[in-house]
Amino acid sequence: MKVYDKLVRDRIPEIIEKSGKKCDVEVVSDDVALEYLYMKLEEETKELLEDKNLEEIADVMEVLFAIASKYGYSEEDVLNKRNEKKNDRGGFEDNLILKNVY
Numbered sequence: 001m002k003v004y005d006k007l008v009r010d011r012i013p014e015i016i017e018k019s020g021k022k023c024d025v026e027v028v029s030d031d032v033a034l035e036y037l038y039m040k041l042e043e044e045t046k047e048l049l050e051d052k053n054l055e056e057i058a059d060v061m062e063v064l065f066a067i068a069s070k071y072g073y074s075e076e077d078v079l080n081k082r083n084e085k086k087n088d089r090g091g092f093e094d095n096l097i098l099k100n101v102y
Contacts, residue, residue, distance in 0.1 A: 007037060
């Protein structure tokens with residue numbers, strides 16, 4: 001038996017059982033889930049830094065959307081705020097590294 005104690009996607013228990021294995025899950029409160037989501041964000045970010053691919057980018061975004069949801073924000077809210085900030089302050093397309101301000 002392998003012990004995980006980590007947040008997983010909603011269909012993972014179903015997928016595990018379809019593979020012929022059994023698993024135990026616990027449904028936790030939003031406050032506890034948030035703690036696990038921040039741990040998951042760290043895990044997924046580390047994977048992105050190692051693998052640098054679209055799948056890992058999507059995993060990080062999924063965790064960020066879940067965190068936003070726990071705070072009462074929709075995916076649309078997050079994307080609208082992103083666009084607002086991008087319009088006001090720009091994005092990161094120009095590869096600018098600020099070195100000094102005088």
